[in-house]
Amino acid sequence: MEFCPLCNGVETLIVECPNCQTAMEDQGKVTDFFDDYSAYMDIDMMKMYDGDANSLENHECLHYFYCYTCHHEETKAMKD
Template structure:
């Protein structure tokens, strides 16, 4: 079974540096969890159709939302499952 190492706790974090200020950005979880109140409870593979990455389902990628607390920069990163 293919699973995201961050969502499932196999890895605690990925160090992503903010391109604006160089601060370590915080992982806020899957981008699809922010679509609506119930999206976090939906089937993961179905939600990959709405994550903004056309090949995330086929290439087994989990799209995470990263946030910089210093300069408020936001971005997504694909995590290989």
């Protein structure tokens, strides 16, 4: 298992919304939104279902970013 700096609170990432140029908020791992228990599942196993076929091999953690101003959503791959 690798170490995601965003998940562990070591780093923050400021992502600017492409629509309104306000700062988007990191909502956490994409896989945490699958169901009520997905946040408690093994991280490496969940990477097999996160929508990126290579996230496990590339040691990437997909994070969900949301803009509260214009409701734009996007994901960013963070290097573990």
